[in-house]
Amino acid sequence: MTTHHTHSDLHSEQGALPGEHRGRVASPVIKVRDLAWLEFEKPDLDGAEVFGHAFGFATSFRGADELHLRGALAGTPAVVIRRGARSRFVGPAFLAADDVDLVRLGDHLGVRVQPLPDPLGGLTVDTLDPSGARVRVVSSCHQLPALPVQTPLVHNVNGGTTRTNATQRPAREPATVERLGHVVLQTTRYRQALDWYLEKLGLIVSDFLYYDGQRAKGPTMSFIRCDRGREPADHHTLAMTLGPRTRYVHSAYQVADLDALAAGGEFLKDAGYKRSWGIGRHIQGSQIFDYWRDDKGFLVEHFTDGDMFDDTLEPGWAPMTASGLAQWGPPATPDFLGIKPGRESLAELRSILANVTRSDNEFDLTRLRGLLKVANS
Template identity: 80%
Template sequence: MSIHHTHNDLHSEQGALAGEHPGRAQHPVIKVRDLAWLEFEKPDLDGAEVFAHAFGFATSFKGPDELHLRGTLPGTPAVIVRRGARSRFTGPAFLAADDADLLRLAGHLDAPVTPLPEALGGATVDVRDPSGARVRVVTGCHPLPALPGQEPLVHNFGGRRPRVNTTQRPRREPAKVERLGHVVLQTPRYRETLDWYLENLGLIVSDFLFYEGQRSRGPTMSFIRCDRGSEPADHHTLAMTLGPRARYVHSAYQVADLDVLAAGGEFLKDAGYQRSWGIGRHIQGSQIFDYWRDDKGFLVEHFTDGDMFDNTLQPGWAPMTASGLAQWGPPATADFMGIKPGRESLAEARSFLSALRSSDNEFDLTRLRGLLKVANS
């Protein structure tokens, strides 16, 4: 296997220094193929469905206590919402390559293989990562057929002008979600949790970020992709960041192109929903992004034109700053950074104290100073 060590003009300013985290396990138990779906609980399934349709999901199943939301591409649902007393994220589901991998993982983690409900089909191994988050690894689910999508526009660029005697009029309508792209999670046990995903699910790191002045203490955020060998995978399927408590940060869903993303944003704005941050283009992953708050305040992202890497690319390393989150676009907002006054930022502030008082995590006073520096960078 040919390994790319340089990161000039690729995806990060520099590679690893001697002795730093390699970004992959030498002998993982299995290698998951993708992120299958995300699971939430909400008390109001009808309200969840109204926002979901405005955001661009289609409903693939709805019962009295469960809602499945999907994109246009074939496969599994992207999001499953179950009725609950309060709104919360309950965990991700990853797609195993086959039944044999599921059995291998079950044996290694001493967890049972159990059937999924008939609406999904297939089987799952349910475990907890070191942060306490429930993680499902699934296989054999009923495949959903493709739905009609939105075609990218034909553009006239430079000397290439394929569009003649035709105007551009993208419709102001929901940006149809094509598929689930990634989920971002925060954990106070970052290194232990990162290694758990690499060793058990075979994920590999695309990029590490570190607090400025604290690189010698190791990374504090990682963008992690599936290892499909020579077949390219999304730059990150899972991103993980150090913080004072374990929590969902955001999830991202692919749409057809920039015009679909922008027109879909205008539709959401007209419908009264809150844009959190956008439109811009990220650095790590390169996605064009647009972030919104759903009906219960969960942060969700439309994205398009993301990076795809095979397993030969080694991790990049870069300092973690708010200004380093985008190549272009408006500055990261207080809402996106989690420092806008409100219930969520208050809960995060309270968790600082509990994390600092506990020795059973990696979030200490030095890390707190680094995080506060990021928020004000």
């Protein structure tokens, strides 16, 4: 008798059908504990730092050609930005449980364990996933001490009175980022990349999405969490979706509560930054969300109140639709969906024309029809 069960009663259409992807493997090489940080290159570190502070990060390191932005909780920096000729996402760094796991992974991949630069400390195994994306797995990094966090507001709810003779006045200030939550990546080799992360890093799937009418062809998006046994982990640390090119989609950072998120959004708007989509509550993951564009156009998310799952939950399955991205909130915007006229949508269109008939990726004409249906749903 298994202790695993689906979470169709929580937010998914149903569990897997016979023969569908299980969303985990029995004996992965290692099981990573978390997402440590994300690495970017940008030509303007000053602009990156200004936006970072407006978004709610603190600076933990600043050199001539490198910037580290951190959340308030103890741990590693959340974002590492190095000076580069153009703005690009370099890749994620995942946290191994210990050095022994790092050595085991390095031996399995045939990759040497290397020391990280002093501002980060610790060790890394650097490799590529099947999409060609750079992936780091790290251990024993320097631990930054905790900083002050925002205190969630006290609410008068359910007929109770917990706040008397006191008003609610959340300050219009940056929403203090507490920690990095997840990153979403698009790939032309979704199934190969998914299996790689499950087999090599021990991640497990919380939810699968599939194109409407194409379930028999398999999923096209997965929300993937760390397997910590009975210790709950974020609903997704990594999300992956099939698309016409391999690229960064967005990353998400936890804040204290809805008021911190909303007031922080007002601060960003007053500072001249552009909201992409929000405020709303997601279905997969349940987070209250608010999406913004940073100084170079990267999509970043404030979130609060996300789901936490242990290892007993099997994946949920649901069709992918634009309207199914949120329980409540405004409709998903063209900017968020990547169809707003501009540089990114043109790059996506060029990739569709270049890749849809190639045999070395999974994004074919049938999948293109499914994606177009999502955009119009």
